Amino acid sequence: MNHRRRRRFTLRGRRHRTGPVVEPSVLAPRDLLGESLAGMLQRPARSALTALGTVLGVGTFVAILGLTATTSSQIDSRFSVLTATEVNIEDIGIEQNEFVPLAFPKDADARMAKLAGVEHAGVYWTVDTRNTDATIRSSPIGDESTGERANIVAASPGVIEAAVPHVVQGRVYDAYAERTAQPVVMIGSGMAARLGITTLQTRPALFIGGRPFTVVAIIDDVKRKADLLLSVVVPRSTAEKIWGEPATGGAKMLVATRLGAAQQVAKLAPTALRPDHPEYFKAVPPPDPKTLRGNVTSDLQQLFLLLAAICLVIGAVGIANTTLVAVLERTGEIGLRRALGARGGHITIQFLAESGSLGALGGLIGTSLGTLTVVGVAVARDWTPVVHPTTVAAAPAIGLLTGLVAGLYPAWRASRIQPAEALRR
Amino acid sequence: MRANGGRRSSRGDDETVALRIPDGSPTPPRAGGPPTPPRVDGSPTPPPVIEFRQVGLTYPGPPPVPAFRPCDLTIEQGEFVTVIGPSGSGKSTFLNIAGLLDAPTEGTYLLDGIDTGTLKDGDRTALRGRRIGFVFQSFHLLPHRSARENVQLAMVYNGAPRAERGRRAQEALEQVGLGHRLDSLPTRLSGGERQRVAIARALVSRPSLLLCDEPTGNLDSRNADSVLGLLEQLHATGMTVLVITHDPAVASRGVRTVAIRDGVLREQVAV
Numbered sequence: 001m002n003h004r005r006r007r008r009f010t011l012r013g014r015r016h017r018t019g020p021v022v023e024p025s026v027l028a029p030r031d032l033l034g035e036s037l038a039g040m041l042q043r044p045a046r047s048a049l050t051a052l053g054t055v056l057g058v059g060t061f062v063a064i065l066g067l068t069a070t071t072s073s074q075i076d077s078r079f080s081v082l083t084a085t086e087v088n089i090e091d092i093g094i095e096q097n098e099f100v101p102l103a104f105p106k107d108a109d110a111r112m113a114k115l116a117g118v119e120h121a122g123v124y125w126t127v128d129t130r131n132t133d134a135t136i137r138s139s140p141i142g143d144e145s146t147g148e149r150a151n152i153v154a155a156s157p158g159v160i161e162a163a164v165p166h167v168v169q170g171r172v173y174d175a176y177a178e179r180t181a182q183p184v185v186m187i188g189s190g191m192a193a194r195l196g197i198t199t200l201q202t203r204p205a206l207f208i209g210g211r212p213f214t215v216v217a218i219i220d221d222v223k224r225k226a227d228l229l230l231s232v233v234v235p236r237s238t239a240e241k242i243w244g245e246p247a248t249g250g251a252k253m254l255v256a257t258r259l260g261a262a263q264q265v266a267k268l269a270p271t272a273l274r275p276d277h278p279e280y281f282k283a284v285p286p287p288d289p290k291t292l293r294g295n296v297t298s299d300l301q302q303l304f305l306l307l308a309a310i311c312l313v314i315g316a317v318g319i320a321n322t323t324l325v326a327v328l329e330r331t332g333e334i335g336l337r338r339a340l341g342a343r344g345g346h347i348t349i350q351f352l353a354e355s356g357s358l359g360a361l362g363g364l365i366g367t368s369l370g371t372l373t374v375v376g377v378a379v380a381r382d383w384t385p386v387v388h389p390t391t392v393a394a395a396p397a398i399g400l401l402t403g404l405v406a407g408l409y410p411a412w413r414a415s416r417i418q419p420a421e422a423l424r425r
Numbered sequence: 426m427r428a429n430g431g432r433r434s435s436r437g438d439d440e441t442v443a444l445r446i447p448d449g450s451p452t453p454p455r456a457g458g459p460p461t462p463p464r465v466d467g468s469p470t471p472p473p474v475i476e477f478r479q480v481g482l483t484y485p486g487p488p489p490v491p492a493f494r495p496c497d498l499t500i501e502q503g504e505f506v507t508v509i510g511p512s513g514s515g516k517s518t519f520l521n522i523a524g525l526l527d528a529p530t531e532g533t534y535l536l537d538g539i540d541t542g543t544l545k546d547g548d549r550t551a552l553r554g555r556r557i558g559f560v561f562q563s564f565h566l567l568p569h570r571s572a573r574e575n576v577q578l579a580m581v582y583n584g585a586p587r588a589e590r591g592r593r594a595q596e597a598l599e600q601v602g603l604g605h606r607l608d609s610l611p612t613r614l615s616g617g618e619r620q621r622v623a624i625a626r627a628l629v630s631r632p633s634l635l636l637c638d639e640p641t642g643n644l645d646s647r648n649a650d651s652v653l654g655l656l657e658q659l660h661a662t663g664m665t666v667l668v669i670t671h672d673p674a675v676a677s678r679g680v681r682t683v684a685i686r687d688g689v690l691r692e693q694v695a696v
């Protein structure tokens with residue numbers, strides 16, 4: 001009945017003794033969790049206030065890192081390597097002098113190519129076809145309704161190289177075709193299909209307003225200047241010969257530079273093109289992503305991260321204080337638990353689990369609030385919210401760690417309480 | 426059955442045995458209480474629940490306080506012993522030693538035949554949790570937990586299977602007459618009911634020994650009477666009960682009474 005004589009010898013063997021050995025006290029993980037949650041929930045308002053510091057700390061941490069990630073990815077999506085190496089030069093000569101509809105010299109490509117850092121450069125404009133028949137057909141005759149309509153783009157070979165086209169068939173026209181104003185065109189695969197051009201083996205022609213052009217290349221992709229895919233592209237000199245210079249300005253230059261050279265190229269290009277009239281050009285370099293990102297990851301971010309750290313410290317002090325108060329308040333309970341068979345270590349881990357849960361709870365709430373902040377800001381700015389998974393995973397862990405560190409001293413104190421003393425109350 | 430107060434420097438089994446002789450009976454008489462159930466398997470008689478051999482405790486101080494003078498004491502299974510003494514006489518000190526909450530500074534204490542002096546701290550704790558049920562003057566119930574949860578707490582540290590705990594707690598509460606207050610918070614219970622919950626908690630791990638430190642100290646006489654009645658009932662079912670009190674009326678309920686004064690424990694001759 002009431003005498004359970006458990007005589008057991010431990011496996012490890014207690015060398016000094018062969019007498020009856022007591023089965024050790026235990027604290028199952030589930031019980032530990034239950035006890036610490038009960039301890040935390042028995043004063044919910046106090047626990048909530050205690051967790052507030054951690055909520056703020058972790059929340060700020062997540063919000064700052066999330067906002068940084070969001071803005072960086074925003075910048076990154078706008079500035080791929082391609083855009084970072086692209087300079088556009090506009091012809092504004094007509095604004096300075098109405099008799100200069102085309103400021104780019106004939107050897108513009110060659111002049112730019114000499115500039116350090118330039119990989120490819122070319123002049124292009126859209127041919128003004130308002131006063132001419134620009135219907136595109138695969139045969140010399142036919143009425144207007146049967147033809148295709150598309151932009152006719154005059155582009156020097158440099159433009160095509162800078163655009164990095166993916167050629168399905170044929171070869172893009174080269175400097176020779178440009179120099180000799182060959183009647184050649186490059187078209188997109190969509191246009192080719194509509195015109196019934198399936199192979200370039202037969203050197204098929206297309207007709208623009210009845211004028212024949214040899215199709216030398218069919219492309220299905222470009223890295224830059226996507227509108228080339230939907231246009232009929234002819235050499236600049238050919239276009240000039242047939243349709244004349246762009247009457248109202250509108251010529252532009254596309255320059256592909258080496259990585260990091262874009263700013264320098266933009267600065268030097270007008271002079272390289274027209275040493276006599278550099279003011280005829282406006283070179284538009286890509287915005288420097290480094291400066292942009294620098295703005296984001298600047299002092300302000302560091303200030304906020306510092307604030308987050310301070311909040312965490314305050315949170316830790318709060319948890320430490322509350323746990324210490326709880327330990328003193330619950331001295332009787334500690335004594336009782338010891339009387340019921342709890343070891344000092346069991347008391348320690350119970351209070352550690354309580355402070356850790358408080359920290360983890362604060363961390364979880366903080367992570368949610370921080371993430372919500374990031375989403376809110378991103379939605380308001382029409383951005384894609386980005387919070388790195390590591391941030392989301394680390395944040396509650398930081399809360400937990402804060403709680404555990406904060407609980408170390410109170411938990412140690414709790415384990416040192418002598419049961420006889422504690423029960424005297 | 427025998428207590429021997431006084432300062433003794435010499436000790437040993439022979440002397441202890443000699444000291445046990447006075448009342449002459451090899452097995453303790455159990456006047457008023459039922460005998461220990463006979464051992465059907467014919468195994469040897471169980472060791473005493475408590476056996477003090479010149480156990481004493483001096484608080485180190487400074488100044489050192491000899492709160493419990495070395496003495497011999499044997500309490501057999503199934504006894505109902507009351508310990509009476511005025512405030513400050515060393516009753517709680519005695520209970521703390523008996524309950525393994527404090528280690529004696531001298532002598533040998535055998536609990537259920539186990540020499541507690543050789544045990545490591547963790548083993549003493551485990552032994553306490555498994556073999557001893559405590560009942561305190563101030564109940565020591567957790568205020569935010571129901572009666573049942575308070576009783577279940579006693580099974581957390583001694584490895585009772587989770588699935589059994591609810592049922593066992595309920596049985597213990599039914600045993601103390603609180604089967605209808607299972608889910609009440611201690612704050613909603615009367616003093617007497619609270620002490621019954623505490624007794625249920627002490628019982629639920631089926632200890633060898635029930636140690637009660639002034640269990641009626643915070644109760645009015647009617648509640649005190651019913652709690653003592655409950656303890657007597659438990660004794661009747663074979664539980665070893667030790668009640669500490671300063672109240673002669675309470676002490677007189679014991680089958681055997683030991684007096685303590687200025688840290689000196691003496692057997693009190695039954696009137």
Ligand SMILES: Nc1ncnc2c1ncn2[C@@H]1O[C@H](COP(=O)(O)OP(=O)(O)O)[C@@H](O)[C@H]1O
Nearest residue numbers: 484490492510511512513514515516517518519
């Ligand atoms: N931790 C301690 N240190 C020193 N003296 C103590 C300590 N605990 C109790 N005492 C002293 O030991 C004596 C007995 O105390 P206690 O056993 O609590 O008496 P009782 O329970 O009979 O009222 C008292 O004089 C008390 O002051």
Ligand SMILES: [Mg+2]
Nearest residue numbers: 513516517518
């Ligand atoms: Mg006392």
